[in-house]
Amino acid sequence: MSILIQCLISGISVGAIYAIIALAYTILFGTLKTANFAMGDIYMIGMFLGFTFYVTAALPFVIALILSIIITVIVLLLLERGIFRPILKVSSLYLFITTIGMATFLRNAAQLVFGTEAHTFPALFGSTPIKITENISIMPQNLIIIGVAVILVAALFIFMKKTKTGLAMSSVSMNAFAASLMGVNYSKITVITYAIAAALASIAGVFTAPIYTVTTTVGASIGLKALIAAVMGGFGNSAGAILGGVLLGLIETLGATYISSAYKDAFAFIFLIIILFVRPQGILGRKSIFKV
Amino acid sequence: MSVILKVDNVKAHYGSIEALKGVSLEVQEGEIVTVIGANGAGKSTLMKCIAGVMPKSDGTISYHGTDITRTGSDKIVKMGIALVPEGRQIFSELSVMENLKMGAYTRSRKEDLSSDYDLIFGIFPRLKERLSQKGGSLSGGEQQMLAVGRALMSRPKLLLIDELSMGLAPVLVESLFEAIANINKSGTTILLVEQDANLALQFSDRAYVIETGTVALSGSSKELANDDKVREIYLGG
Numbered sequence A: 001m002s003i004l005i006q007c008l009i010s011g012i013s014v015g016a017i018y019a020i021i022a023l024a025y026t027i028l029f030g031t032l033k034t035a036n037f038a039m040g041d042i043y044m045i046g047m048f049l050g051f052t053f054y055v056t057a058a059l060p061f062v063i064a065l066i067l068s069i070i071i072t073v074i075v076l077l078l079l080e081r082g083i084f085r086p087i088l089k090v091s092s093l094y095l096f097i098t099t100i101g102m103a104t105f106l107r108n109a110a111q112l113v114f115g116t117e118a119h120t121f122p123a124l125f126g127s128t129p130i131k132i133t134e135n136i137s138i139m140p141q142n143l144i145i146i147g148v149a150v151i152l153v154a155a156l157f158i159f160m161k162k163t164k165t166g167l168a169m170s171s172v173s174m175n176a177f178a179a180s181l182m183g184v185n186y187s188k189i190t191v192i193t194y195a196i197a198a199a200l201a202s203i204a205g206v207f208t209a210p211i212y213t214v215t216t217t218v219g220a221s222i223g224l225k226a227l228i229a230a231v232m233g234g235f236g237n238s239a240g241a242i243l244g245g246v247l248l249g250l251i252e253t254l255g256a257t258y259i260s261s262a263y264k265d266a267f268a269f270i271f272l273i274i275i276l277f278v279r280p281q282g283i284l285g286r287k288s289i290f291k292v
Numbered sequence B: 001m002s003v004i005l006k007v008d009n010v011k012a013h014y015g016s017i018e019a020l021k022g023v024s025l026e027v028q029e030g031e032i033v034t035v036i037g038a039n040g041a042g043k044s045t046l047m048k049c050i051a052g053v054m055p056k057s058d059g060t061i062s063y064h065g066t067d068i069t070r071t072g073s074d075k076i077v078k079m080g081i082a083l084v085p086e087g088r089q090i091f092s093e094l095s096v097m098e099n100l101k102m103g104a105y106t107r108s109r110k111e112d113l114s115s116d117y118d119l120i121f122g123i124f125p126r127l128k129e130r131l132s133q134k135g136g137s138l139s140g141g142e143q144q145m146l147a148v149g150r151a152l153m154s155r156p157k158l159l160l161i162d163e164l165s166m167g168l169a170p171v172l173v174e175s176l177f178e179a180i181a182n183i184n185k186s187g188t189t190i191l192l193v194e195q196d197a198n199l200a201l202q203f204s205d206r207a208y209v210i211e212t213g214t215v216a217l218s219g220s221s222k223e224l225a226n227d228d229k230v231r232e233i234y235l236g237g
């Protein structure tokens, strides 16, 4: 029993990481209808920047976090303005392929800038497990990640529902033409959407740095898992991204514990295939998107 | 009376298709002007060109004497032009209230919108009963009311309406036209595209007939309603 509960706790904290990055994918796809496959590597850049500022430059954590967010946002916005936007004018299929290539490019560029070594990021809040009962405990870092995910989700929800800009983003996601008739500036919404996606990815990067080894390849697998989570939940649906992320984290952890840890990554794909077979639109996805 | 809108020899393309081949028209402040024409004549394209959501390949559009040919829709809405688009284009997942809020997007955050809501609920009481209902779940007629209400939220001086009657029961269309006439009486100039030429000519001061991307005829609505050619082609004899 305690093993199961322990598993659920780790599953949820891994899932929280997937959920944050899945939200980054989802907000881009939901609002702008463009899939950007480089988000895993944007996450990696956030992680490296956090490492650079916090460990190498020994800045206070909050400053390091803020700097990482700002620079990651700038990087993604420059890519959007300089590369994605001109290519989108030609075709959204080209953009889709470009972002796949961009992921590889970013990984290689990061190797040039940060080197190929793996780094360890010190535990932020100590490494003594917090005991919940005699046999069940949680690492402070995992608790923080769950907390960060909850805060980000709540903040995003309030932003989308309660602010004028958030409402404008929702309208663009539903009907970009009508939104422009209301006077919504599509370029401005594009910039805000990319900025939010970059911020989400970099926050995830910095907070998960102590859990994973800081390497330039870390984004590839986590980015892919997050994408699976987003698709599973219903691509473009924020609640779906969160649900998909947490479910995926749970399945991986449960599978690794009770079946085999060697096939941990396979569980993600098997689960994705099963879900898409039963519900092609994803768990919370709307069927209507696929009609007409 | 002064000219509020002047469209001068405007051309527009979809790829290599020339949808507007040099359209010119003028709207005076306070008027209701209607544009009639067959399917595919270019009416919706013209409205989109004026609203700033369609690029013009030639010609000029001016509003109150200011050139707006290349002005973006965000600025155009702010200047006082709003379009009720063909097919309503309601934000289907937003509530009626949120749809109306979006209509006021270009207005300052600080402005009190309650008098605007009251005005719109005065014209369309049905909307008030459905404030929290999702836009997409409204009936066609209610959606059309919402589309008009949403456009009014920007306090337009020039209201463009594309196919008010589309897909609606004749009784409802009649009452929507009455509503538009009242909106006009309270000081909003109206440029109206309409399939139902009979009704459009009855409710407007002047009219333009568009055929394949050019203005074929224009004049007072009374004149055109009695014109033999118009009667034959657009009024069913």
Ligand SMILES: Nc1ncnc2c1ncn2[C@@H]1O[C@H](COP(=O)(O)OP(=O)(O)OP(=O)(O)O)[C@@H](O)[C@H]1O
Binding pocket: B014, B017, B019, B037, B038, B039, B040, B041, B042, B043, B044, B045, B046, B086, B195
């Ligand atoms: N998005 C588009 N892409 C390509 N061609 C288009 C597009 N929209 C309109 N057209 C073409 O441009 C021409 C004018 O279309 P428009 O929609 O302005 O006509 P309309 O007068 O509004 O017709 P209707 O009465 O059917 O609404 C038509 O030949 C149409 O096929």
Ligand SMILES: [Mg+2]
Binding pocket: B043, B044, B045, B086, B162
């Ligand atoms: Mg039309």
